Amino acid sequence: MKARMQTMLTHFGEENIHGAVVPPIFLNSTFVHDSYEAFQEGEGYYYSRVANPTLDVLEKKLAALEQGEAAKAFASGMAALSAVLFHFLKQGDHAVCSTPAYGGTFGILGSYMHKFGISVDFVDFRDTDRVRAAIKPNTRLIVCESYSTFFMDVFDLAAIVAMAKEHGLHTVIDNTCASPANLRPLEWGFDVVVHSASKYLGGHSDVIAGAVISSEAIIDRIVQTEYGIFGGALGPFEAWLVTRGLKTFGLRMRQHADSAMQIARMLEANDQVAKVNFPFLPGHEQHALTRKQFDAPSGLLSFELRGGKAAAVRMINRLRYFKIGVSWGGFESLVYSPGMSGGHEQFAGTDYEPRLDPLIRISVGLEDPADLMDDLRSALEVPA
Ligand SMILES: *Cc1c(COP(=O)(O)O)cnc(C)c1O
Numbered sequence: 001m002k003a004r005m006q007t008m009l010t011h012f013g014e015e016n017i018h019g020a021v022v023p024p025i026f027l028n029s030t031f032v033h034d035s036y037e038a039f040q041e042g043e044g045y046y047y048s049r050v051a052n053p054t055l056d057v058l059e060k061k062l063a064a065l066e067q068g069e070a071a072k073a074f075a076s077g078m079a080a081l082s083a084v085l086f087h088f089l090k091q092g093d094h095a096v097c098s099t100p101a102y103g104g105t106f107g108i109l110g111s112y113m114h115k116f117g118i119s120v121d122f123v124d125f126r127d128t129d130r131v132r133a134a135i136k137p138n139t140r141l142i143v144c145e146s147y148s149t150f151f152m153d154v155f156d157l158a159a160i161v162a163m164a165k166e167h168g169l170h171t172v173i174d175n176t177c178a179s180p181a182n183l184r185p186l187e188w189g190f191d192v193v194v195h196s197a198s199k200y201l202g203g204h205s206d207v208i209a210g211a212v213i214s215s216e217a218i219i220d221r222i223v224q225t226e227y228g229i230f231g232g233a234l235g236p237f238e239a240w241l242v243t244r245g246l247k248t249f250g251l252r253m254r255q256h257a258d259s260a261m262q263i264a265r266m267l268e269a270n271d272q273v274a275k276v277n278f279p280f281l282p283g284h285e286q287h288a289l290t291r292k293q294f295d296a297p298s299g300l301l302s303f304e305l306r307g308g309k310a311a312a313v314r315m316i317n318r319l320r321y322f323k324i325g326v327s328w329g330g331f332e333s334l335v336y337s338p339g340m341s342g343g344h345e346q347f348a349g350t351d352y353e354p355r356l357d358p359l360i361r362i363s364v365g366l367e368d369p370a371d372l373m374d375d376l377r378s379a380l381e382v383p384a
Pocket of ligand 1 (some may be wrong): 076078092102104105145174176196197199207208210316
């Protein structure tokens with residue numbers, strides 16, 4: 001009998017140590033052995049840059065959450081993503097990545113990889129024909145995200161995987177935005193899932209962490225190469241914090257989904273709002289595909305105001321419960337607008353560019369949704 005998600009998260013992957021109901025934290029850097037022979041026959045713990053029992057607990061839960069064979073925890077989502085990209089790409093290779101992409105992803109693929117002779121094309125994955133057209137003889141990797149950054153576009157995962165298989169390409173997806181509560185890309189045929197556990201997996205805005213989930217063979221190879229060599233291991237205390245966050249993951253995600261749905265409907269009905277970027281709304285142009293792929297929404301959505309940038313600035317400054325800040329996925333509601341900071345080169349000259357300044361992104365937290373809606377409604381009221 002296979003336990004369902006929230007049951008699995010309770011104890012799965014935890015060894016019984018002195019009956020401790022919460023797994024202890026192994027803060028040690030090194031592991032000693034009783035003899036020369038015992039060292040040679042050791043069970044895998046030598047040095048915490050490579051393996052640590054506190055990380056094992058988290059890694060087992062993450063693998064089970066994503067229906068993968070194995071997982072490895074990294075010091076951040078970017079450490080996880082970088083290790084995966086360097087694992088699959090070498091000099092002369094080409095990758096195709098979805099756009100708009102998370103800023104860090106655009107940073108490493110859009111410019112940093114060039115110094116190793118790796119080229120990348122960013123493509124609108126809503127149109128799978130464009131992805132196909134971008135594939136070249138030296139293409140090795142397809143990279144995409146469960147939702148595009150800021151605009152929450154979704155992509156036809158089955159079509160992307162089929163195309164990659166046809167061309168013998170590996171597929172990597174950043175599933176941070178949807179989370180494994182709502183989407184399990186390995187079930188759709190993706191080779192590798194990457195996460196920033198700093199968001200929903202941790203859930204409490206108190207830890208930076210990342211993870212890679214895949215087959216045993218791929219995880220083993222990454223551990224033997226990029227994991228140990230780059231040294232991006234997660235610290236044991238941070239791993240423990242993510243494991244603690246996971247105890248309530250299923251419950252939190254249900255509340256995020258429920259509150260976000262109520263808020264999206266309210267915003268859609270407000271005549272100051274030009275568009276709500278939340279594909280779970282029945283009127284959204286990608287609604288059918290969204291229902292096919294995702295079990296439920298997360299708490300992330302954005303909307304665009306008819307009043308443009310001035311209206312966005314006014315609304316953001318009037319919000320009380322939604323705090324102004326980057327990141328998302330925590331217990332607290334946050335608001336951010338791309339107009340608040342630079343570094344959006346990937347949008348230059350695209351249809352998305354004029355939509356950035358009037359766009360407000362919110363991370364719907366775990367506060368009472370009625371209070372959050374009151375907050376949004378009163379911030380939208382035009383001052384007398
Ligand atoms: C936050 C985030 C990352 C980076 O993760 P860190 O833990 O901040 O390094 C990568 N991808 C997405 C989609 C993210 O939201």
